[in-house]
Amino acid sequence: MPELPEVETIARSLSQGKGTGFSVVGQKIEGVSILWERSIATPSAVKFKQRIQGQTIREVGRRGKYIVMSLSSDTLLFHLRMSGDLHTKSAAVQDGEETVGKHDRVIFFLHNGQRLIFEDARKFGRIWLLANPQDELGDLGPEPLSEAFTADRFHNMLQSSKRPLKPLLMDQTFLAGLGNIYTDEALFKAKLHPLIPANQLGVEQAATLFKAIRETLLEGIRRNGASIDWAYRGGDFQNHFFVYGRKGDVCFICGTPIERIVVGQRGTHFCPTCQKTTIER
DNA sequence: CACGTCACCTGCGTGC
């Protein structure tokens, strides 16, 4: 579940207790069970357990696709990558046995008896415990929904690269939070072909793309993210895709079949009529 | 430096 809107949805749910009625904020971490060691990026599993024990969760937020948990003295970061999920669960003891889900990788035991569970079928996700979160987050590009990110600034950023739009927008050091789905959807909304070199966009096209990116992300958040395949989490945005996963189906705007090409190893969906490779100014 | 390729993993849908 992993682009900005899904991560934002999860962070909010943990912070506000939406759905569970239980917030992790204010909870002390009593212990940790690490079921797949490689889920812990740093420090070592042993040090991770020692250092986190007894720390209290002060705040839950998001930076790019990372969930950021401020603890008493450190910061806990989660990256869900392709198949990760993070949720709370009430004490899962049955007949004296702790029940463990098939894809549970790390379980945090909280003071009130609840568990914070990091689940991850494909094991690509990672968790960091850091004194300074900037060690990991330092290279991220701007937050697309922040006030500091403006159309002018975006235009300048685009001018400094001749890379095709699709891989550039997915580069987290360029802009933090877009992934494969939201990039395809935003480019469709802006009527821009994924292979257009970034520096070909004029001020107007940059502003159009800027607006499309923000609107697409906001709609994703409003719909609690997208839930596709087996990683269902209650989001609804998957029912409102214009191009993603719609290869061969007709474009809702013009009726042309949606095409799928591969760009940078990623399936890329677009409407060949609505999204031209060339720009008229 | 920019770009392409592979590696990391498991699960699901499809077609034979």
Next chain:
DNA sequence: TGCACGCAGGTGACGT
């Protein structure tokens, strides 16, 4: 039913 294959929301380490 079994099995091979392609595909999947991401990124980091390589190579040229």
